[in-house]
Amino acid sequence: MDLSRPRCRLWRELVLVASLLACGIRQASSQIYITPDSLIGVERYSSSLAIENAPEDVQEYSWHRGANDTEENLIISYNATSHSRRDGPMYSGRESVSIRGTLRIWRSQLNDTGNYTVRVDTINDTQRATGWLEILELEIPQISVNTTSVVDGEDAVAATCYTNDSHVQWYVNHAPVSSNYRMTISPDNKTLIIRMFSRFDSPLQCGIEILPELIQKSDLVYVTVAYGPYSLQLRSSPTDFSGILSAEIGSQVEMECISYSRPESKYRWIHNGSLLSFSEKNITLPSLTWDQMGRYRCIAENSATQLTLYDEVHIQALWRRPVVSRSFTISGSLLVFLIIFTVLGFTHFLMVLIRALFRHYSTRANWSI
Template identity: 25%
Template sequence: MALAGCSWLLLSAAFLSTGAEISITPEPDQPAEGDNVTLAVRGLSGELLAYSWYAGPTLSLAYLVSSYIVSTGDETPGPAHTGREAVRPDGSLDIQGALPGHSGTYILQTLNRQLQTEVGYGHLRVYEILAQPEVIANSTELVERRDTLRLLCSSPSPAEVRWFFNGEALPIALRLGLSPDGRVLTRHGIRREEAGAYQCEVSNPVSVSRSEPINLNVYFGPERVAILQDSTTLTGCTIKVDFNASLTLWCVSRSCPEPEYVWAFNGRALKNGQDHLNISSMTAAQEGTYTCIAKNPKTLLSGSASVVVKLTAAVVAMSIVPVPTKPTEGQDVTLTVQGYPKDLLVYAWYRGPASEPNRLLSQLPSGNWIAGPAHTGREVGFANCSLLVQKVNLTDAGRYTLKTVTLQGKTETLELELQVAPLE
């Protein structure tokens, strides 16, 4: 029986039956674009005359890819033929260099010698080699807690989407929102810790592609504005400076970007736009209130801190005077200290050089004194740093050393040679 062209298709409608035995399987099962694909057919039965392949949901002439006559091997392309398809003698369909457009439902219709037809259904998905996606941001410069971040992973192809932050997989916490398709990332009230590099990655079974990073800046502050002395020492409300001494005040804050600085002295702006202010030679004219104002040009917020700078009071040179000047054996002698520092923290007396084995006694900040290794039981300390030595003897003569430490950490050391007269 000879079949010409597609005339047998017109007869098939009267004898159409659904053959559940026919199976169509793509090989490979997850082809990438450009792969050669075979829609392998299994379960054919009987002596067949012809095959017809359709690329579409129905047996419509518009979807006809190709018809094949088994006895002659003649193949006739249909309207849906792309130039890449070829029917095998076993009924399978080869697609050379398959494209994503070849994806969809395929139907094989067979015709046997009794002019009966059977059909089998299969599905082909050809995956694209994904192009590099691009992250598009509503803005890369945002203000903390004020602005909303929206990032779009732009890719022309359907794919799974993953997000990365500073090279690591992005944790999906409650404060980060993803759209149902994963392509839009939203953060309301952005925070500083979310500044950094964002990337998105698209993937399908045959391809993975990650975007270039997009860097996000989150501006905040200024916060915790403070004035430091000499860049490291925290100041209190008042700084005392010696006459003619130098002083550097530093303005620090937590801010992004670095703020702009304005200094004021007693409410009057100074011509200084730096983060520090130098006072080269302290005089009474420099006494007053110094204020630093930090302004963030991005957040439009500002903060300030102030400190009072004063001259230290005139200090009388410290000295030690023994009373009596030259005691006699058996007498008490007081080593009287004149001009001791008013901001005294601690002091210590030594019998000889200022070393621990020679320490007679020390006074604590509480005002109490404690005995040292060289204490003989006859020495008593006073709040004004003076030392009483009771019932001196000739061995008490010699060097005595006083060491003082002020609240500002200033240390001063004085020495005295005590003379003791023998009994006649």
């Protein structure tokens, strides 16, 4: 879109206070005029025609299509005394008048292009002014990409913006970008190449400056990015410590393999070197047996990225200290034997003691003779 026309000033109003072009020789200071007398607007945006040099005692503002103020051409009028408005034959439902007499056309259309005449009625006078409004067709840029499916950090994506405008702005993941170590924008700004496209680069979008500070953007283009698996973890219940899971025979053991991947990872389980039939991320052993002891390995695979990760846990029997009983029982016959043995032993001890005493005193008597 080429908007390189002579302009004296531009400003926006609401979604757009179109492009305002104030040119030409103004009328005498006592005469009203439309500012600007030549207005450039854009389709689908709002446009405003303001009145300058209006007297203080205005009774009514009336806007008309064309170069005259006939009743057949009336769009809308505003009575400043009663604060009421009146719609005319040319009213489309998109026009309004402010208390200052400004005509605002909402959601401008191409057929809004043409002359607009305002009549200002005062107590003692009536003044008229005519201005030109041109509504330009809104150009919406189109965007395409060479592929919509890539592998994270490996593939490149080339995006093209289709527009007649040379002022193209590129947006990656909704943020404006420029050429850098990973992205290259062509000299005409219409092609963006992203090397090593990542999952954080989607979506893509381009935009053009249809008027100063007004950017019209294309549709969003999403690129499917395959990635992972990343951050593989094998969680278990009971909880394992440093890859060792201790559990009692007959207890329930649960294991879950978690990874981050797109598309979703495929899972395989290996027990003591043998491939299991489980293909889910979860394994439940409802009643642990000795045969189920050993090392379990979970393998996560992504067919799109050709990446594989694994983690493993070793299940072993729960170790308990043996319990030693300190109590004992003695049968009746053994008790009798112990009693007799004790009595005989005590009797023998007394006999030995008496004999020793007898010898002692006999020897002592002989020494005294």
